[in-house]
Amino acid sequence: MIDLDVTLSLAPFTLQVRQRLDAQVTAIAGSSGAGKTSLLEVIAGLQRGAAGRLAVDDRVLLDSSRGVFLPPEARALGYVPQDVALFPHLTARGNIRFAGRSGSRFDLLCDTLELRELLEQFPGQLSGGEKQRVALARALMTSPRLLLLDEPLSAIDQPLKERILLYLRRIRDELHVPIVYVTHQISEALALSSRALVLSRGQVQAYGPSDSVLHDTAVAGDDACLNVFEVGRPSHDRSIGVTAVFTTEGMPLFVPWDRVQNADFPIVIEISGEEILLFTAQPAALSARNVLTGPILELTTAGGATDLVIGTLTPFRVRLTEASTVDLALTAGQPVWLAIRTRSIRIVG
Amino acid sequence: MENTFLSDLGIILFTLRVAAESTLLIAPLALALAVALRSLPVKLRTTIEAFVTLPLVLPPTAIGLVLFELFSRRHPVGAALDRMGVEILFTPTAAVIAAAVMSFPLMFRAFRLALDSSNFRLFDIARTLGVSRTGAFFRVIVPLSWPGIVTGLLLAWCRAIGEFGATVLVAGNIPARTQTISMAIYNRVQSGREGETVFLLASVVIVAFTALAATEVLTRGQRRRLAR
Numbered sequence: 062m063i064d065l066d067v068t069l070s071l072a073p074f075t076l077q078v079r080q081r082l083d084a085q086v087t088a089i090a091g092s093s094g095a096g097k098t099s100l101l102e103v104i105a106g107l108q109r110g111a112a113g114r115l116a117v118d119d120r121v122l123l124d125s126s127r128g129v130f131l132p133p134e135a136r137a138l139g140y141v142p143q144d145v146a147l148f149p150h151l152t153a154r155g156n157i158r159f160a161g162r163s164g165s166r167f168d169l170l171c172d173t174l175e176l177r178e179l180l181e182q183f184p185g186q187l188s189g190g191e192k193q194r195v196a197l198a199r200a201l202m203t204s205p206r207l208l209l210l211d212e213p214l215s216a217i218d219q220p221l222k223e224r225i226l227l228y229l230r231r232i233r234d235e236l237h238v239p240i241v242y243v244t245h246q247i248s249e250a251l252a253l254s255s256r257a258l259v260l261s262r263g264q265v266q267a268y269g270p271s272d273s274v275l276h277d278t279a280v281a282g283d284d285a286c287l288n289v290f291e292v293g294r295p296s297h298d299r300s301i302g303v304t305a306v307f308t309t310e311g312m313p314l315f316v317p318w319d320r321v322q323n324a325d326f327p328i329v330i331e332i333s334g335e336e337i338l339l340f341t342a343q344p345a346a347l348s349a350r351n352v353l354t355g356p357i358l359e360l361t362t363a364g365g366a367t368d369l370v371i372g373t374l375t376p377f378r379v380r381l382t383e384a385s386t387v388d389l390a391l392t393a394g395q396p397v398w399l400a401i402r403t404r405s406i407r408i409v410g
Numbered sequence: 411m412e413n414t415f416l417s418d419l420g421i422i423l424f425t426l427r428v429a430a431e432s433t434l435l436i437a438p439l440a441l442a443l444a445v446a447l448r449s450l451p452v453k454l455r456t457t458i459e460a461f462v463t464l465p466l467v468l469p470p471t472a473i474g475l476v477l478f479e480l481f482s483r484r485h486p487v488g489a490a491l492d493r494m495g496v497e498i499l500f501t502p503t504a505a506v507i508a509a510a511v512m513s514f515p516l517m518f519r520a521f522r523l524a525l526d527s528s529n530f531r532l533f534d535i536a537r538t539l540g541v542s543r544t545g546a547f548f549r550v551i552v553p554l555s556w557p558g559i560v561t562g563l564l565l566a567w568c569r570a571i572g573e574f575g576a577t578v579l580v581a582g583n584i585p586a587r588t589q590t591i592s593m594a595i596y597n598r599v600q601s602g603r604e605g606e607t608v609f610l611l612a613s614v615v616i617v618a619f620t621a622l623a624a625t626e627v628l629t630r631g632q633r634r635r636l637a638r
Contacts (some may be wrong), residue, residue, distance in 0.1 A: 105538050106538070107534050107538070124472075132537065132543075133534065133537040133538045134538070134539075134540050134542055134543075135540075135542055135548075136538070137540065138538065139538070139539075140535070140538040142531075142535065146529075146532055146535045146553075148529060148536075148550055149554070149558075149635060149636050150553045150554060150632060150635055150636065159536065159539055159549070160536075160539035160540045160541055179635060183635055185635070199539065200538075200539070202539075203539055203540050279507045404467070
């Protein structure tokens with residue numbers, strides 16, 4: 062639980078955030094220059110000019126009215142900046158053990174983040190994803206009350222992104238460390254967080270369930286019509302090349318077997334709402350594996366495109382041209398069918 | 411000949427000792443000042459920097475004269491020391507102080523450059539890991555600045571070995587008491603005994619080479635790691 066009521070003067074605007082963050086994982090989203098990193102630094106104690114009040118789990122870290130400013134070393138928060146900032150003069154082991162002395166925690170983190178092979182390497186010898194894992198372990202060695210991550214997936218290639226997301230989910234689910242992380246990628250935000258805080262020029266634009274908040278705000282941009290689900294319970298059928306998976310709500314989906322055969326479930330998948338075909342009657346004789354049905358829950362038209370939310374077991378977002386919407390005479394409440402090719406389903410991680 | 415050898419050895423050891431003591435004396439001061447200046451306003455910083463750099467640009471004899479006046483009984487500082495029974499002028503201590511003042515700017519500037527090129531964000535990151543400011547400084551900034559710090563220490567030491575102008579004024583040129591290599595060479599050349607300077611000359615050349623080699627050896631590993 063993080064109680065934020067802070068202000069910080071930044072060159073073009075003032076960062077002003079008054080919000081209680083109550084989720085296990087919170088994504089901080091917003092366009093670049095919105096103040097996301099500054100907010101993380103305020104929480105970490107690296108912005109001496111911050112004013113207002115800040116408490117993590119009822120422990121006051123900042124209260125400028127009473128002259129309270131806990132220095133970073135007294136906050137017990139883990140912070141991994143965007144460039145990860147490993148100490149170049151120390152090996153991976155030296156970095157990880159920089160602050161923490163607990164041998165058992167060291168072993169736990171080495172296992173969770175698969176670091177054993179890297180321990181004697183210097184940061185200059187590590188790849189981007191390896192550096193990220195070492196930095197995560199270093200921050201987690203202090204047993205932080207909260208982990209602050211600045212764009213943990215931004216500089217990483219897709220296959221590695223999947224691995225790092227896996228590690229982050231392990232941190233969330235096995236180590237139970239709350240996470241606040243900055244991202245400007247909607248799929249990354251949806252892949253990990255249950256709540257999202259959207260910043261715009263230093264102000265809170267929205268806060269709430271990631272799915273709705275991120276789709277409803279301008280931050281989404283072209284990504285606005287994205288379906289990102291966590292799926293599990295896979296049953297592979299190699300002979301026909303598909304794997305059946307289920308969303309948290311129990312909705313079955315078929316995904317390409319070759320893309321998930323070695324995945325460590327649960328995984329996060331992504332389907333663009335623009336690649337989904339919509340039918341007003343049940344389609345027959347179709348190549349697409351996934352055919353789902355539900356009523357139209359929401360229908361919004363703007364700029365020649367219509368965004369629909371369909372009430373399938375796990376609601377789907379679909380984007381059509383305004384022309385299609387008019388031709389099909391779509392209205393809210395009307396039942397529709399969706400067809401999704403297995404190959405349209407992308408694995409986020 | 412043997413006597414000359416022994417007395418030369420004494421001069422060499424005394425010079426190295428004076429230089430080492432002056433270097434150790436100013437090292438913490440130079441480091442503290444280089445750190446403190448980072449957080450000062452630019453104007454104040456520039457003024458202080460210019461002041462401590464003066465010994466580098468002023469004639470050494472001028473600095474020697476200032477020190478001489480400072481420690482003479484005419485000056486309150488010298489008078490106060492005198493009352494406490496502390497004698498500075500024409501003692502080995504005076505040689506250490508003169509060498510310290512003269513070599514301070516070199517060490518300070520080397521430290522300053524080293525700190526400027528260190529990534530102070532890593533200092534912040536170390537603090538988020540629960541390490542105090544002092545801990546973060548000695549465990550992150552000092553190792554990262556290590557090549558510059560070693561260079562500063564050895565430059566100052568070498569400068570102190572060669573110091574003449576200021577030292578001769580405050581410490582005198584007293585054989586077997588305050589005479590350093592530079593003064594001994596000066597004395598012998600003045601009295602036409604150039605041939606007796608060979609051992610002293612050879613020793614300073616060897617010491618200088620050793621110092622440069624030591625800089626290389628002491629910083630090689632770290633420079634390689636940081637360059638990666």
